Amino acid sequence: xxxxxxxxxxxxKIILNxxxxxxxxxxxxDLYPHQxxxxxxxxxxxxxGYNQERAQQELSTLFKAQWKNGMLPQIVFNSExxxxxxPEPDFWQCERSPxxxxxxxxxxxxxxxxxxxxxxHIYQYATNKDxxxxxLDDMYPRxxxxxxxxxxxxDPNNEGLVYIRHPWESGLDNSPTWDIPLKAIVxxxxxxxxxxxxxxxxxxxxxxxxxxxxxxxxxxxxxxFRRLRYEENAIxxxxxxxxxxxxFNSILSKANEDLAKIGHILGKDTTQLEEWHEQTNRxxxxxxWHEHHGAFDAFDLLTGKRIETLTASGFLPLLCGxxxxxxxxxxxxxxxxxxxxxxxxxxxxxxxxxxxxxxxLDPKNYWRGPVWINTNWLLMKGLExxxxxxxxxxxxxxxxxLVKRWGFHxxxxxxxxxxxxxxxxxxxxxxxxxxxxx
Numbered sequence: 001x002x003x004x005x006x007x008x009x010x011x012x013k014i015i016l017n018x019x020x021x022x023x024x025x026x027x028x029x030d031l032y033p034h035q036x037x038x039x040x041x042x043x044x045x046x047x048x049g050y051n052q053e054r055a056q057q058e059l060s061t062l063f064k065a066q067w068k069n070g071m072l073p074q075i076v077f078n079s080e081x082x083x084x085x086x087p088e089p090d091f092w093q094c095e096r097s098p099x100x101x102x103x104x105x106x107x108x109x110x111x112x113x114x115x116x117x118x119x120x121h122i123y124q125y126a127t128n129k130d131x132x133x134x135x136l137d138d139m140y141p142r143x144x145x146x147x148x149x150x151x152x153x154x155d156p157n158n159e160g161l162v163y164i165r166h167p168w169e170s171g172l173d174n175s176p177t178w179d180i181p182l183k184a185i186v187x188x189x190x191x192x193x194x195x196x197x198x199x200x201x202x203x204x205x206x207x208x209x210x211x212x213x214x215x216x217x218x219x220x221x222x223x224x225f226r227r228l229r230y231e232e233n234a235i236x237x238x239x240x241x242x243x244x245x246x247x248f249n250s251i252l253s254k255a256n257e258d259l260a261k262i263g264h265i266l267g268k269d270t271t272q273l274e275e276w277h278e279q280t281n282r283x284x285x286x287x288x289w290h291e292h293h294g295a296f297d298a299f300d301l302l303t304g305k306r307i308e309t310l311t312a313s314g315f316l317p318l319l320c321g322x323x324x325x326x327x328x329x330x331x332x333x334x335x336x337x338x339x340x341x342x343x344x345x346x347x348x349x350x351x352x353x354x355x356x357x358x359x360x361l362d363p364k365n366y367w368r369g370p371v372w373i374n375t376n377w378l379l380m381k382g383l384e385x386x387x388x389x390x391x392x393x394x395x396x397x398x399x400x401x402l403v404k405r406w407g408f409h410x411x412x413x414x415x416x417x418x419x420x421x422x423x424x425x426x427x428x429x430x431x432x433x434x435x436x437x438x
Contacts, residue, residue, distance in 0.1 A: 002436045008404060009436060012429035015408055016046065019426050020054075021078055024061040028410065031202040031422040033081035035062060037074050038171055039427050041114035042374050046430020048118075048125040049437040055122045056135045059115060063142045065106050069099040069232075070149030072113070073106035074168060086198040087222060097230035108222070108230050109166045112248050113150070116143050116255030120262055125437075136262055143259055144273070150252060151276060153232040156301075160279030161244045161287065162252060163301055165235055166221050167214075170245050170313075174210035175353070175367040176360040177298050177309040178243075182217045184302075185240045192216060193223050208364050208420050217241075246288050246296040247313035251378070253280040253320035281322040289323070290314075294330030296322075310339065310355035311367075312375050318382025328386045335391065341414060343394040350398050351376055352414035363413045364420055370411035373399055377431045399435045403428065 002009055019026050024035040025043045032039075040062045047055035065076040077089055089105040097108070119139055126132035154162035164170050167178045199209055210218075221241060228234040236242065256277035263270035288296040290306065295314030297306035315331050317323050323331060334340065339355045341348035354361055354369045362368040376395050383392035402412045402419075408428045409419025 005400065005436055009433055012408065012433050015424045015429040016043065016426055024058055025426050027426045028422040029424055031199065031204060033084050034078045035076040037062065037072055037111035038114050041118040042427040043430045044118045045121050046433045048122040049433055052122065052126050052128060052132065059118060059139060063139065065101060065104040066142060067099045067101055070145040071110050072146050074109045074111045075107040077105035079105060084198060086195060091195065092222065093226040094230065096226055099230065108225050109169050111169055112171050112251040113146055113255050114251055116259035119143060120258040123262065137266055140262055140266055140268065147256060147259065147276065156236060160276065160283045161249055163242045163244050164248055165239050165241055168218065170248060172247065172313065172367040174214050175311055176358065177307050177311055177313065179360065180307060181241055181243060181300055182214065185217050185220060187216055187220050189216060192219055195219050204421055209366060240302065242301040244299040244301065245313065246284065246298060247316045249280055249284060250316040250320045250322065253277050253322065257320065281320060284317050284322040285324065289327060294334045310358055312351050312353050312379065315379055316382065318386055319378050321385060332388055332391065343391060348414050349402060349412065349417055350395055351379055356414060363415055369414060370420060371402065371414050372411050373428045373431050377435065396435050399432060403432045
């Protein structure tokens with residue numbers, strides 16, 4: 001399949017090379033000029049198919065910015081590109097935290113922990129296994145420390161489900177899932193810190209980006225974190241946004257499973273990782289499965305209620321093996337409905353991030369309806385795990401077809417396929433390569 005799409009593969013490699021910063025890869029040429037957390041995980045997966053050294057360096061560079069408490073920041077800032085993005089280090093004020101690492105500039109939140117998944121992928125594809133083993137030996141305790149941080153600091157009920165404290169931590173910034181909890185945050189705009197959005201000056205129209213009201217609440221939360229010196233217990237007591245997200249927890253659970261496999265390779269005791277994996281899967285089934293609509297819901301710790309919004313995140317527990325066979329069959333039927341574009345339906349592309357029949361659908365707007373290559377890649381893996389081979393192959397074919405027709409965009413219209421957001425997007429290029437290699 002790689003040979004069939006050889007020219008597109010070469011273009012994807014050129015995009016990644018052009019976005020290379022010397023030690024890591026920025027997500028896009030202009031809109032995102034720094035290193036992003038889960039972006040780098042997906043980018044490393046793409047590199048692993050043809051450049052082992054760069055794949056390893058991508059994650060190694062990211063983990064050099066790990067906080068002393070184990071947290072891995074959402075952004076590692078490129079000091080040579082400051083001034084073109086908001087918020088940057090002067091706004092985050094992370095130096096207020098005693099856990100802040102020396103010698104780097106970072107944000108004060110995290111993102112979905114895909115790194116154990118990426119690390120195992122790199123090893124499996126490595127042409128130099130000795131080099132890969134040496135690298136894994138260095139990375140294993142760093143990734144393990146990140147997982148420890150989540151279960152120690154973000155699992156207040158000791159149930160194996162961690163919470164996010166900012167929509168940006170989900171990776172799905174303006175998903176309809178966050179509408180209700182964000183609107184519940186009462187803010188006084190006169191007391192908000194002054195800020196200027198930079199994303200709307202990069203050639204992407206407002207119609208494809210989060211709203212100003214969303215940004216006010218994003219800023220409110222960052223201001224709260226810096227005021228509380230990024231102390232997790234204090235944030236937990238005061239933060240008005242504490243959500244257990246199925247996508248985040250599914251990725252963490254799968255990363256536990258893959259890190260345990262790495263541990264076996266290295267001769268480590270993996271008991272704790274295996275217990276975390278089993279507990280998280282068990283709690284996903286018990287607490288977040290919604291029998292009526294056949295998907296997993298996010299859970300709001302402040303209201304004690306599930307957030308019943310139909311997004312592709314609700315299917316992501318397929319990735320980690322949490323659903324029962326009956327759950328998985330329900331998910332499959334839902335994915336094959338008109339809500340998420342069934343196979344052989346030539347009027348849409350799968351899998352849209354939000355229900356195509358939902359009242360908040362906006363096919364052009366960020367995480368409110370478009371197709372994203374990273375969530376499709378994760379869902380493809382989950383479908384393969386449960387034996388839905390034809391559906392998984394259909395998702396792979398749409399990944400390839402979208403890029404083939406419209407290029408390496410950030411996200412795509414689920415009906416027309418048109419690419420939106422920024423172009424020459426790194427994880428689109430990386431996961432396109434991996435999808436072909438697979």
